[in-house]
Amino acid sequence: MSEPRKVIIVGSGPAGYTAAIYASRANLEPLMFEGEPSAEAPDLLPGGQLMLTTEVENYPGFPDGITGPDMMEKFRKQAERFGTEMHALNIAECELEGEIKRVRTSEGDWHEARAIIIATGASAKWLGLPSETALRNKGVSACATCDGAFFRDRELVVVGGGDTAMEEAQFLTRFASKVYVVHRRDTLRASKIMQERAFENPKIEFLWNKQVTEVLDVSAGKVTGVRLEDTVTGESSVQDCQGMFLAIGHKPNTDFLKGQLETDDLGYLVVHSGTRTRIDGVFASGDVADHVYRQAVTAAGMGCQSAIDAERWLEAKGY
Template sequence: MNFKLIKDLYFNQEDDEMENLYDIVIIGGGPAGLAAGIYGARAKMKTLILEKTKNGGQIVITHEVANYPGSVENASGPSLTARMVQQCDEFGAEIKRDGIVEVQLEGDIKVLKGESGTEYRAKAVIVAAGASPRKIGCPGEAEFTGKGVSYCATCDADFFEDFEVFVVGGGDSALEEAMYLTKFARKVTIVHRRQGFRCAKSIEEKARKNPKIEFLLDTVVEEIKGDGILESVVFKNTVTGETHEYFADEEDGTMGVFVFIGVIAQTDLYKGILDMDEQNYLLTDDHMRTNIPGVFAAGDCRQKPLRQVVTATADGAIAATQAEKYIEEHFAE
């Protein structure tokens, strides 16, 4: 028997496990995950951020971030993300491109398996997987996202001051955001696939009384067109099947389409493991703790009343500091 080979194999395996053992592993590289990375690494925790696509989450498609406190003039989603990534690097947080496909969160050491086949081990895990707006799915939507198509009135309303905008959706969020947009746009048209709305009657009544709001019912968006910027929208009547193309005012040259047909929490991986509400948002306390000790959630994937960059970064900071306390309490030598 080759005892040297067995010994080498044993210690190599042990070395690999130690190399992939982190104090904190953060799933998601949006504002919540990056903020958690900054706070975790700054506290001298061995910190890893795993992001399966691009860092920054939803803000990478935002042309200008004007409502983030202290942001510099003309700050964009990509530039703000780049600065957060730089801060993570400066404090020593590691960022890897990998998606998590399997988790084992019970026990002292959490085990995460990546799409790459790599197994990550952590004393604490922060789920910052985010949420994504439900898309219309029509031609032109992706092309004009950030160039006329938006999923956040709070973020982008001021870009459409004195312009005409369409709001797609029929729930509470759609009508509430439509009313918010009337503070900026000269005209807001709510586009809904049915006659009836899913929102509270009180909200519908308020919207109908607003002189700036009009309604285009039994209608869906069939296509979004333009040359560099959004210039026209093709609508389809859901009853007659007829289509018509609506063009932006010549003097304006463009208009806005705001889509509020739901948001999808990126939490499928945690079903049956972490507690969720009926919309699959993760449930936490004020310390970002989930139902499993050592597992925290932050950002848009958790249940909360406002989903903005500022609330995501706050969640991430809280989650990281609480993860640090958890590790100190449970892994003290």
């Protein structure tokens, strides 16, 4: 095996690509594994979750907006310009302890590096309905702050019963004429204060003991409503709407780590003093370590931090 690389970046998106830009400009010659869709993680695309977003209007520097895929292509080209080597592969296994870190790709090849930056992001949890998949970006979304402004004066459905669902519903009332919260139980998991705010909002209506069984209308190529099933009686009904937002949580993409790094109660990587993990020489950035903001701009900021942290760590070690 050849001499270990200075830096391997696992994952892409705003965090990974920004880390690559900074690392390559610092002559660290980073090797990046961008990820690829799999049966276990169909959303694990090179470019991350923004590849599933039609329009981005809240990233500074794009006054007329830009599509998620176009933005990630610009990020990618900028990282390539400075010499980042990229492969659209997943990492299946890694050995992070010790002076030399090792990662194994989905094709079975092992690669070594002095430092590792993990930027694998988090994947939104979906209902798993074929109609939901068919209408993603056509009225079905998992990010209210990303897509809510495109639904002015529309009726929307939010699926979920936790704090995230209440936050999404509250946010969407800035644009929507009505927000229906669909919850499979008759009580919410959300904190008391979040429940009170939602109950007091005149634009929010709760549909209790209901679950979505189909998103309408795939044949029309847009969302016109949702088919609901009563979880108590089994009765079927249809709620008209022009958009559906999933708020049933996110899952950080950390399975390949096999528990080697410290995580919080939700499974997100814990970082200290910037982007450092508990293992010396391993850094984390973006949504894999951030379940609070989950925005492209904050992920990019963490990507910058992780590259600078890695560069300073390598220099201090004499690499």
